[in-house]
Amino acid sequence: MKFLILRILTHSELGMFHEYRRQGKEGSKQRAINFDGTVVNRVFPTALDTDRIPLELRYDTDSGIAVKAQWLTRQAKNWRFEGNCPRDKIYDFVEPGCLFAMEVDSGATPATGAWAVFPADDEVTTGVLSDGATAELTRARMIALHGEEGSRVQCLLNEARPEMFGRHRETVEPMNNAGGSVAGRKRLPPRPKRLAEIIARTGHTLPSAVADLVDNSISADATEIDIVFEPPNGGNGRWLTLRDNGHGMSGQELDEAMTLGSNVEYETNSLGKFGFGLKGASWSQARIFTVVTRRRGGAISHLSWDVEKLGDWEPSDAPVEEWEREATTLGEQGTVVLWKDMTPPAAAPSVQGVSPYSSEVMELQRHLGLVFHRFLEGDAKNRKKVTIRINGVEVRPNNPVGHPLAGPYDVKSIRMPTSSGDETITVQPFVLPSEDQIKQHHKAEGPQIVNEVLQHVGLYGKRNESQGLFIYRNDRLIKWGGWHQMWSTSDEKTKLARVIVSFFGTKLDDALQINITKRSVSLPSFIQDEIKKLAIPARNASKAKYKKEATPPIAARQMGAQFVPASVPAQRPSTSGLPLTMQSGAILARPASPPSTVTAAPIVSYRPVTTDRFAWKMAQNLTGGRDLQVSDRLPALAALAKRLANDPDATGELAAFLAVLDEKGVQAILLDSSER
Numbered sequence: 232m233k234f235l236i237l238r239i240l241t242h243s244e245l246g247m248f249h250e251y252r253r254q255g256k257e258g259s260k261q262r263a264i265n266f267d268g269t270v271v272n273r274v275f276p277t278a279l280d281t282d283r284i285p286l287e288l289r290y291d292t293d294s295g296i297a298v299k300a301q302w303l304t305r306q307a308k309n310w311r312f313e314g315n316c317p318r319d320k321i322y323d324f325v326e327p328g329c330l331f332a333m334e335v336d337s338g339a340t341p342a343t344g345a346w347a348v349f350p351a352d353d354e355v356t357t358g359v360l361s362d363g364a365t366a367e368l369t370r371a372r373m374i375a376l377h378g379e380e381g382s383r384v385q386c387l388l389n390e391a392r393p394e395m396f397g398r399h400r401e402t403v404e405p406m407n408n409a410g411g412s413v414a415g416r417k418r419l420p421p422r423p424k425r426l427a428e429i430i431a432r433t434g435h436t437l438p439s440a441v442a443d444l445v446d447n448s449i450s451a452d453a454t455e456i457d458i459v460f461e462p463p464n465g466g467n468g469r470w471l472t473l474r475d476n477g478h479g480m481s482g483q484e485l486d487e488a489m490t491l492g493s494n495v496e497y498e499t500n501s502l503g504k505f506g507f508g509l510k511g512a513s514w515s516q517a518r519i520f521t522v523v524t525r526r527r528g529g530a531i532s533h534l535s536w537d538v539e540k541l542g543d544w545e546p547s548d549a550p551v552e553e554w555e556r557e558a559t560t561l562g563e564q565g566t567v568v569l570w571k572d573m574t575p576p577a578a579a580p581s582v583q584g585v586s587p588y589s590s591e592v593m594e595l596q597r598h599l600g601l602v603f604h605r606f607l608e609g610d611a612k613n614r615k616k617v618t619i620r621i622n623g624v625e626v627r628p629n630n631p632v633g634h635p636l637a638g639p640y641d642v643k644s645i646r647m648p649t650s651s652g653d654e655t656i657t658v659q660p661f662v663l664p665s666e667d668q669i670k671q672h673h674k675a676e677g678p679q680i681v682n683e684v685l686q687h688v689g690l691y692g693k694r695n696e697s698q699g700l701f702i703y704r705n706d707r708l709i710k711w712g713g714w715h716q717m718w719s720t721s722d723e724k725t726k727l728a729r730v731i732v733s734f735f736g737t738k739l740d741d742a743l744q745i746n747i748t749k750r751s752v753s754l755p756s757f758i759q760d761e762i763k764k765l766a767i768p769a770r771n772a773s774k775a776k777y778k779k780e781a782t783p784p785i786a787a788r789q790m791g792a793q794f795v796p797a798s799v800p801a802q803r804p805s806t807s808g809l810p811l812t813m814q815s816g817a818i819l820a821r822p823a824s825p826p827s828t829v830t831a832a833p834i835v836s837y838r839p840v841t842t843d844r845f846a847w848k849m850a851q852n853l854t855g856g857r858d859l860q861v862s863d864r865l866p867a868l869a870a871l872a873k874r875l876a877n878d879p880d881a882t883g884e885l886a887a888f889l890a891v892l893d894e895k896g897v898q899a900i901l902l903d904s905s906e907r
Contacts, residue, residue: 232338234274235381235388235396237365238264238331238373239756240348245329247315248322256326263311264331266303267373271310274337274375275303284310285341288333289395293319296394300341322348330356332388334396345395354648358387361648363743363753369760370716383741427514427538435515437576437591438598443512444473444568445599446707449606449617451477451566456619459558460595462588469573471516472558479564480524482532489522489534489546509568514538517570521551523559524566531561596626597691602708604628611706612735631701631711632729634688636664636672640769641842645761649738656734658762660769663688663727665776695726698773700762702752703733704745710752717763727773730766768838775836835859835883837876839869846898847872847889859886864902 243259245251271278278284284303289296301314328351335344349355359365364381367374376384389397435443441458448456453475463469480488491510513520513536521535534546551559559567582590599619600607607628609616619626632639640660646653664672666685673681690697690711698721702710713721734743743752754762835849838858846864849857859882861872875881892898 232274233334233336233377235376235385236266236270236274236333236335236373237359237368237376237384238266239368240264240325240327240329240331241372242327245325245327247317248325249316249318250320250323251325254323262316263304263313265373266310266312267371268308268310269371270373270375271303273377274335275342278310281305286314286335287341287343288335289345290315290317291319291321291347291395292317293321296345324350326351330359332359332396334388347392347395349391355387355391357648357757359384360757361742361755362387363755365756366716366753366759368756369763370719424538424541427536427541435512437516438595440512440516441471441473441595442599442602443508445603445619446508448473448475448477448566449603449614449707451475451479452615453477453565454615454617456617457623458595458619458621460592460622463575467554468571469575470558471570471573472567474559474561474565474567476562476565479526479529479561479566480532481526481529485522485524485532485534489536491544510536513568513570516573518572518574520571521555521559521569522566523561523569525561525564527564533559592621596621596624597629600626600629601631601690601711604630604633604708605703605706614706629687629690631690631697631708632661632663632731634664634669634684636668638662638772640765641840643761643765643841645758647739647742647755647758649742654734654736654739656732656739656758658730658732658765660728660730660766662769662772663729665727666694695721695723698726698728700730700732700754703731704740705735706733709745714766715754715759716756717759717766722770722774724774724777725770727776728766728769730762730769732762765841768840772838835879835886837861837872837882839863839873846902849886849890857886859889 242256243261244264246257246259246261247263251257271284275284282305286301286303287298288301289298291297299315301312303310304313325348330349330351330353331346332349333344333346335342349359360368362381362383364376364384365374385397388395445456455476457474458471459474460471461467488509509522518539519535519537521533523531523533525531532548533551534548535551536546540547555569555571559569561567576591582593585593599621603617603619603626605611605628606614606617607619607626608630611617638661642657642659645656645658647656648654669684669688670681673684688694697712699713700711700715701708739745743754745752835857836859838860840860840862842862843864844862845860846862846868848860850860859872861869863869872882872885875885889898
């Protein structure tokens with residue numbers, strides 16, 4: 232029972248180190264490090280039976296490594312790590328944000344292991360927090376990793392401090408490729424059929440499995456992908472083909488592609504991973520699959536795997552049936568994958584008035600349109616525009632932030648360290664239009680189009696479930712919806728907020744723990760912290776759309792006014808004489824009375840932004856109102872705007888004053904002088 236426990240230390244916990252106290256930094260009298268109850272319960276399964284867990288641990292001193300008895304003491308639901316307050320000066324670096332790492336073997340009493348502290352800016356700390364295995368540190372502040380859960384993190388600690396971490400690590404001897412038993416040892420190869428069935432249960436659906444084949448086609452530079460999924464009552468059972476015009480494969484390349492765990496060198500922009508997609512996706516849907524391929528000017532090659540005839544892993548190259556040959560016809564180059572004897576879904580899709588088969592086709596169209604929308608739109612980096620057809624019908628791209636009323640924020644870059652250098656992750660939040668805004672925008676096109684757009688924008692599901700992060704790997708959408716560990720729930724009022732997260736290349740695959748089906752991502756804690764900062768304005772903007780108007784209906788009725796939708800922003804004069812736009816939503820209207828009898832609603836909202844391009848700017852927001860956007864280029868202005876944020880009238884007057892300054896060109900002068 233070996234675990235790696237990680238914690239980001241807080242100010243109150245650093246009193247455990249005498250050196251921190253000697254520097255006069257201590258703010259409390261705590262002399263211990265907090266341990267979360269959930270972590271202790273996992274590492275020490277019998278923790279509920281005791282209030283004290285003995286430990287014997289190695290740690291750093293001024294004279295080298297020492298061993299000392301320590302313990303965990305119960306404190307209500309949580310625990311405290313006590314028994315040792317080092318007086319050593321080597322801990323003079325400790326500060327909030329330091330990484331506390333403990334390796335512990337809890338399989339004996341007392342438990343044994345070692346602990347160490349690393350500076351917040353140390354390469355070890357940065358590397359640990361850059362690994363997807365530590366994603367929970369964003370929320371929990373302490374995690375326990377077991378075995379392969381933190382293999383990369385363990386390697387980092389072992390390389391940095393081999394005398395403290397990584398002792399008694401198991402080594403795995405590679406398998407001898409020679410046939411038969413070796414030197415009297417037994418060899419127990421996997422049973423092929425059973426292994427194929429296990430591989431098939433990786434969680435694929437029909438759409439996600441087909442998407443894995445599309446990955447291969449795009450990686451082969453295909454621009455035309457045709458999927459044929461015939462009704463299962465056509466005489467040949469349930470089958471599907473995917474044909475592309477990519478560069479195809481030679482016979483030797485086909486052999487490698489059909490090998491489980493194929494040894495493929497993926498290019499930087501490849502959508503493949505592990506050499507698993509073709510086999511895993513195919514076996515998840517079909518008992519038999521065949522690949523037919525040719526390179527330009529080369530001969531046609533084909534191989535088949537049949538789960539019932541795997542034998543000694545010898546694929547079949549026997550001639551295919553006549554209908555299969557027609558279904559897998561190739562042009563001058565390309566590849567066709569045929570799935571035959573496909574497994575029907577455990578539960579048939581249910582859409583009112585639509586057959587289960589048609590529902591499957593519809594789900595497949597929607598999934599591919601979303602996942603590959605950048606390729607379908609011709610926006611994928613260093614890729615030609617791709618066309619995907621299903622039964623001859625072109626798949627329509629569905630950009631999750633593609634509606635013309637979607638409001639973008641600035642694109643920001645996050646640098647993520649890897650063993651081979653820094654990589655870049657780009658982040659761009661968006662705020663979607665509300666349902667009422669969409670209805671108003673498409674009203675002239677008729678109710679059917681309005682409904683289609685609402686479904687399209689909502690990704691054909693519940694809008695509340697599609698808020699959050701949309702993560703792209705090499706322009707392919709691999710994970711969408713939810714806020715990961717940044718927020719535990721998806722608030723109904725934040726459902727209009729979506730954040731696009733993109734990265735390119737394959738160097739981040741391990742750090743982000745991209746799984747074998749390319750559908751699971753674990754964001755390191757510091758990446759989540761950075762994304763969270765950028766997502767907050769979009770979430771707040773979404774919430775703002777659901778806030779009630781400042782003037783309640785009762786007051787409106789007392790004035791003899793009506794609440795009507797704001798199709799055109801109203802105007803009212805400010806004290807400076809400059810017109811300011813009223814915030815949209817419900818506005819007060821009383822046609823029979825002079826405008827002076829109408830009390831205007833707040834007209835300008837303050838919104839802090841992060842940009843180097845301006846100090847302030849007026850912009851129309853997605854609700855039709857006006858935003859005073861203020862950056863931190865002029866700190867005094869930013870502080871003033873923030874102070875006035877809760878007073879709409881004052882914010883409006885500030886906006887009016889800044890508008891006068893803009894007319895005189897004052898902003899450019901101020902920004903120029905601030906650079907000197």
